[in-house]
Amino acid sequence: MRVCVFLDLDDTLFQTLPKCPPEQERRPAAFDRDGAPNSFMTGKQVRLLEMFEQSAEVIPVTARNLDAFRRVRVPFCSLAILDFGGVVLRPDGSPDRDWEARIRPQAEAAGGTLHALLESVQEFIARQNLGVNARLIHDLGMPLYIVMKHPDANEDALARIRAEHLSALVPKLPFGNAPPRNSVSPDLSEFFLHQNSNNLSIVPRFLGKEHAVAYVLEKHFADVISIGVGDSLSDVPFLRRCDFLMMPSGSQLAQALQADR
Ligand SMILES: [Mg+2]
Numbered sequence: 430m431r432v433c434v435f436l437d438l439d440d441t442l443f444q445t446l447p448k449c450p451p452e453q454e455r456r457p458a459a460f461d462r463d464g465a466p467n468s469f470m471t472g473k474q475v476r477l478l479e480m481f482e483q484s485a486e487v488i489p490v491t492a493r494n495l496d497a498f499r500r501v502r503v504p505f506c507s508l509a510i511l512d513f514g515g516v517v518l519r520p521d522g523s524p525d526r527d528w529e530a531r532i533r534p535q536a537e538a539a540g541g542t543l544h545a546l547l548e549s550v551q552e553f554i555a556r557q558n559l560g561v562n563a564r565l566i567h568d569l570g571m572p573l574y575i576v577m578k579h580p581d582a583n584e585d586a587l588a589r590i591r592a593e594h595l596s597a598l599v600p601k602l603p604f605g606n607a608p609p610r611n612s613v614s615p616d617l618s619e620f621f622l623h624q625n626s627n628n629l630s631i632v633p634r635f636l637g638k639e640h641a642v643a644y645v646l647e648k649h650f651a652d653v654i655s656i657g658v659g660d661s662l663s664d665v666p667f668l669r670r671c672d673f674l675m676m677p678s679g680s681q682l683a684q685a686l687q688a689d690r
Pocket residue numbers: 437438439440441659660661
C-alpha cells in the first residue's frame with residue numbers, strides 16, 4: 430500500500446536561524462525575496478525528509494503562497510497544498526483547476542470583508558504605534574487571508590492586536606473577552622485565527638489545510654496510508670484527516686499536549 434506524507438513546512442521541516450538548535454549542522458532551505466537564506470533544515474530534518482522521500486509520496490501542506498513556496502529550495506515532486514488550502518498545485522507546478530473552481534467564488538465573495546478587516550487592523554496598528562506589518566495574501570488573483578508579522582519579532586505587539594482589537598470583532602468570544610461589537614466593524618465569526626510565534630493570520634473558514642488534504646486524498650490517493658506532520662495548533666484539523674500524525678518535539682502542538690497533562 431502506498432504511503433502519503435502530508436508535510437507542513439515552516440517550523441516542521443525547517444525554521445529560522447534563531448529557532449535552530451545551536452551547534453547543529455544546518456542547511457539553507459528557504460530564501461527571502463533578496464535571495465538570502467532565511468530558513469534552515471537541521472541534519473535530522475534532512476534525514477527525516479530523505480526517509481519520507483524513499484518510501485512515500487511527500488505533499489507539502491503550507492500557508493505559504495506560490496511566491497513564498499517557490500522560495501523553498503527543497504525538490505518536492507508531488508502535489509503541493511498552499512495558502513492554508515487555498516491552492517493545490519499539481520506535480521508539474523500548475524494549479525489544480527477543479528480545486529480552484531471551488532475556492533475562487535468563495536474568495537471573491539470574501540474579498541470585501543478581507544479588505545475591510547485589513548484596513549481595520551492597519552488603523553489599529555497605526556493608532557497604537559505597534560510597527561506590525563499586515564498584508565492581504567493573494568494567489569492566482571484571489572484574495573485569501575491576512576497575515577501580520579513584526580519586523581523584529583515582537584510577539585507582544587501581535588498579542589495586543591489579538592487581545593485588544595480582533596477579540597472585539599468576534600461576537601462569540603472564541604479568543605478573549607470581547608467588548609460589545611462595533612456594528613461598523615467586520616464580523617470575524619466567519620474566520621479563524623492562526624498564531625504561532627511572529628505570525629498572526631486571519632483566515633476565512635472556507636480555507637483550511639484539512640479541506641485540501643481531504644480533496645487530495647479523495648481525488649488522487651484513494652487507498653493509502655496517510656501520515657500528517659505539523660507543528661501548529663492550526664494544523665490539528667489536517668493532521669486528524671490522516672491515519673497517523675507526527676509533530677516536532679518542542680513545537681506549539683507538542684507544548685499544548687504537555688500542558689494538557
Ligand atoms: Mg508550521
